[in-house]
Amino acid sequence: MMEETRIDSFIESLGSPAPEYLEELAKEARAAGVPIIRPPMMDFLRTIIWMHRPMTILEIGCAVGFSALYMRECAFEDCRITTIENYEPRIVEARKNLAKYDPDSRIRLIEGDAMEIIKGLNEAYDLIFMDGPKGQYINMYDDIKRLLPPGGVLISDNILQEGDILESRYAVTRRDRTIHSRMRDYLYKLTHDEDYSTSILPLADGVSLSVRLGT
Numbered sequence: 001m002m003e004e005t006r007i008d009s010f011i012e013s014l015g016s017p018a019p020e021y022l023e024e025l026a027k028e029a030r031a032a033g034v035p036i037i038r039p040p041m042m043d044f045l046r047t048i049i050w051m052h053r054p055m056t057i058l059e060i061g062c063a064v065g066f067s068a069l070y071m072r073e074c075a076f077e078d079c080r081i082t083t084i085e086n087y088e089p090r091i092v093e094a095r096k097n098l099a100k101y102d103p104d105s106r107i108r109l110i111e112g113d114a115m116e117i118i119k120g121l122n123e124a125y126d127l128i129f130m131d132g133p134k135g136q137y138i139n140m141y142d143d144i145k146r147l148l149p150p151g152g153v154l155i156s157d158n159i160l161q162e163g164d165i166l167e168s169r170y171a172v173t174r175r176d177r178t179i180h181s182r183m184r185d186y187l188y189k190l191t192h193d194e195d196y197s198t199s200i201l202p203l204a205d206g207v208s209l210s211v212r213l214g215t
Helices: 006-013 020-031 039-052 066-074 088-101 114-120 138-147 161-166 174-192
Strands: 056-060 080-085 107-111 127-130 153-157 196-201 207-212
Touching: 006 039, 020 066, 039 066, 039 127, 039 153, 039 207, 056 066, 056 114, 056 138, 066 080, 066 088, 066 107, 080 088, 080 114, 088 107, 114 138, 127 138, 138 174, 174 196, 174 207
Parallel strands: 056 080, 056 127, 080 107, 127 153
Antiparallel strands: 153 207, 196 207
């Protein structure tokens, strides 16, 4: 388990606050034990969106809609966001939040297993944000790559698994070993794929930033 350091706390103290309604959503989500992106990750996403200026975004893992709504706040008005969620209780909350805070329907929520849904998607996405089940990142690899055009950006969150990724397979609990090995496979494949330029950053719980190469 990674412990928050003084550097982490200092960086987080410098972060920009989210709009008030999102701050309230964040408090509610954390109180309910719903995982949402951490403040340093919010700043990172905002910076990438302002740099890259995506017009289409795909998010794997909507939860209650917090990160989709945050990306909506950062992106241009013409940007359209597709987000996928499979867990019914969170879908209910996400639908409620999107109905309230996405009045012009810039966010489309698709219900179901992301691994199956993305097989049927054919649109190219300027930015793909992976924040769903960590053990499925490797299984979605080929379809995600298919949906990302040259110049597109892929962001994968929570890749350090609270520090467990650094440990040997046998040093993590038995129930986490499959996720551990799959994440290691994903990171190796991502960093050795000649179609990507990838950086791994120890931000929050770890993030990879990949740009699809080619013209």
